[in-house]
Amino acid sequence: MSGLCAGRVVVITGAGRGIGRAHALAFAAEGAKVVVNDLGAGLDGAGSATDPAQLVVDEIVAAGGEAVINGDDVADWDGAQRLIATAVESFGGLDVLVNNAGFLRDRMLANLGEEEWDAVIRVHLKGHFAPLRHAIGFWRAESKAGRPVDGRIVNTSSGAGLQGSIGQGNYAAAxxxxxxxxxxxxAEFGRYGVTVNAIAPAARTRMTEGAFAESMAKPDVGFDAMAPENVSPLVVWLGSTQSRDVTGRVFEVEGGKVSLADGWRHGDVVDNGARWEPAELGSVIEKLIASSEPPVPVYGAS
Structure with a gap:
């Protein structure tokens, strides 16, 4: 390995299994000191156990790396604060936060319950914001104290969040x-020496194996394009000092493919110079749609 992240302190949420575990092992292999966070919950978020995270820590330590466990709920405000404190207290600082934790409560929107909505929005969206907020609190204090900051945040979005996904309205919205x-x-954190990027990964995990069982089957031979480990090299690079000029970007990554997602942009404009009458807008909307690129189909749409 190149030692790309030698000495950097990295917090990874949801790192007990799947993509998060792959991130933790990849960062450690490049010399990082890793806080392995995992609540140990089931696929639906129920229950808790420290065993998965401890196994990852043990694997890193056995390979000669440095890692500690954290079992806090990342969507709990105080828990997220303790998570960041674990890095500072264990390794003397923080350089990288990888927000990865999440679970599913899939259901068609017409059948989706309030609790199923709230739970998924909480763990994904608040579970990104709360650690991010406490991490920037640490980095901002460091910056104001005159100490150099070269911080990184890598968030985890999804193709569902970029294009939508039938039966996953809560997850897609989050x-x-x-x-x-x-x-x-x-846009806000650059002044403190912190970059923020996101990935939209496609890989075989507990969260995807049910929905994409056939396409994500392991091959008998050759390159396993859907292995979680394929996602981690990009995340490690985004967490390194080499990526300091890259921020505010969302990358799609699958197998050996990396692409830059092109988000919402202003399209063509028709200006009436005054308020429109409702009856006038039909032909205008037709013209705008005709001159635009068609949207990418929603995953699972027929």
Whole structure:
């Protein structure tokens, strides 16, 4: 390994399994000191256990790396504060926050319950904001004290958040919110020496194996394009000092493919110079739609 993140202190949420685990091992392999956060909950967010995170810590330590466990709920305000404090107290600072934790409560919108909506929005969207807020609190204090800051935040959005996904309205809304949170935080945090980017990964995890079982099956031979480990190199690079000029971006990553997501942009404009009459707008809307690119289809749409 190149030692790309040697000495950097990295917090990774939801790091006990899947993509988060792959991130933790990849950062440690590049010399980072890792806080492995995981509540140990089931796929639907129920229950808790420290075993998955401890296994990751043990694997890192056995390989000669440095890691500690944190079992706090990232969507709990005080828990998120303790998570950031774990990094500072264990390793003397913080350089990288990777927001990855999440779970699913899939259901068609017409059948989706309030609790199912609230739970997914909480763990994904608040579970990104709360650690982010406490991390920037630390970095802002460091900056104001005159100490150099070269901080990184890497958020986890999703193709569902960029294009939508049938049966995942709560998840798609949360992931779209994370993309917007990313560009907003990037604009605000640059003054403190902190970049903020997001990834929209496609990989085989507990959260995706049910929805994409056939397409995500492991191949008998050759490159496993859907392995979670394929996502982590980009995240490690975004967490390194090499990425200091990249911020406010959302990257899609799948297998060996990396692309830059092109978000909402202003389209063509028809200016009436005055208030429109409702009956006048039909032909205008037709013209605007005809001159625009068609939207990417929603995942799962027929």
């Amino acid at each position: 992931k779209a919110g994370i993309a917007a949170l990313t560009i907003n935080a990037a």
